Amino acid sequence: MNNFNRKLSRSLALGAAVALLAACGGGGGNDSSASNPTGRLKLSVTDAPVDDAQAVWVQFRAVEFKPEGAEPVRQDLKDANGAVAPQRINLLPLQDGRAAVLLDGVVLPAGRYEWLRLLVDNEPNVRDSYIEIAGNECELRIPSGDESGLKLIRGFTLPEQGALALTVDFDLRKSIHAPPGQQGSGMNCTQAYMMKPVLRLVQDAEVGGISGTVANALITDTACARLVYVFADAAGAAAGSTTPDDYDGTAPDPVVMAKVDPATGAYRASFLPAGNYTLAFTCSVDKMDANDALVFSAAKGATVAAGVVTTGVNFQ
Numbered sequence: 001m002n003n004f005n006r007k008l009s010r011s012l013a014l015g016a017a018v019a020l021l022a023a024c025g026g027g028g029g030n031d032s033s034a035s036n037p038t039g040r041l042k043l044s045v046t047d048a049p050v051d052d053a054q055a056v057w058v059q060f061r062a063v064e065f066k067p068e069g070a071e072p073v074r075q076d077l078k079d080a081n082g083a084v085a086p087q088r089i090n091l092l093p094l095q096d097g098r099a100a101v102l103l104d105g106v107v108l109p110a111g112r113y114e115w116l117r118l119l120v121d122n123e124p125n126v127r128d129s130y131i132e133i134a135g136n137e138c139e140l141r142i143p144s145g146d147e148s149g150l151k152l153i154r155g156f157t158l159p160e161q162g163a164l165a166l167t168v169d170f171d172l173r174k175s176i177h178a179p180p181g182q183q184g185s186g187m188n189c190t191q192a193y194m195m196k197p198v199l200r201l202v203q204d205a206e207v208g209g210i211s212g213t214v215a216n217a218l219i220t221d222t223a224c225a226r227l228v229y230v231f232a233d234a235a236g237a238a239a240g241s242t243t244p245d246d247y248d249g250t251a252p253d254p255v256v257m258a259k260v261d262p263a264t265g266a267y268r269a270s271f272l273p274a275g276n277y278t279l280a281f282t283c284s285v286d287k288m289d290a291n292d293a294l295v296f297s298a299a300k301g302a303t304v305a306a307g308v309v310t311t312g313v314n315f316q
Helices: 003-015
Strands: 038-048 053-067 073-076 087-090 100-109 111-121 130-133 136-141 150-152 156-158 163-171 193-195 199-203 207-213 227-232 256-259 266-273 275-282 300-304
Touching: 038 053, 038 256, 053 100, 053 136, 073 100, 150 199, 156 163, 163 256, 199 266, 207 275, 207 300, 227 266, 256 266, 266 275
Parallel strands: 038 163, 136 193
Antiparallel strands: 038 100, 053 073, 053 087, 053 111, 053 130, 111 150, 111 156, 130 136, 163 199, 207 266, 227 256, 227 275, 275 300
């Protein structure tokens, strides 16, 4: 049995435990002292969906936090028994407000932080980070993921003797690429796949969501993409004031693209900072790497408040 298949066999049992990551936190010690005040931090990951894939596994091994004026603080991930061990997470099910916990209650120095960095495993011919497409497993190449990591430059403050919960949102639809003509590696994989992560970092106490339904009459064909695009309106602008557009790297780009359930017509956009938003439904397929002329339904406006899901934003 070759190395790839041995790791395949050993890791099958790990998949069932992915959701039970609450014991992954590192660190310890007292929460605060006169000279070295500390706080507790929880870090989770969530996902926006991607077409065609049956699973997108990313193996995380550590997180680095950069305090202002100090060296980065590293927290290795741990298993349920408290032993240092990487955690492989299938990002695809983490939609509609679901998230998986990487660190829970980890003790860090209190104060202002400049960034955090996710360190992931991405070795060639090793079953660590990979994507499942059409029943085949293909290595997921993450440039610099195992060296410089996935860096999120967004400041946050960890309160002294307090707690903070953060969530990293992986937008897989924007992140996964299949470079034409590149051979993949893995089990029966003929196409290479690359992740150039498009990430958001939010504070859980500052975000809410939007939910609603899409009428069957708007599903124009069997190839309908069934997506609700959610755009952040400009500061001070009314809800629904943004003209919907495709995702092409030029404003306005959607904050998230929520998948519509084909059975119920329901959708939910989660982890949205408080504010006004414009939503529009489309059946058109957005190629991500191109400027596409998408056909949208009439736009809807919605306001998000922290800790609240705004319901009833329906498309008829």
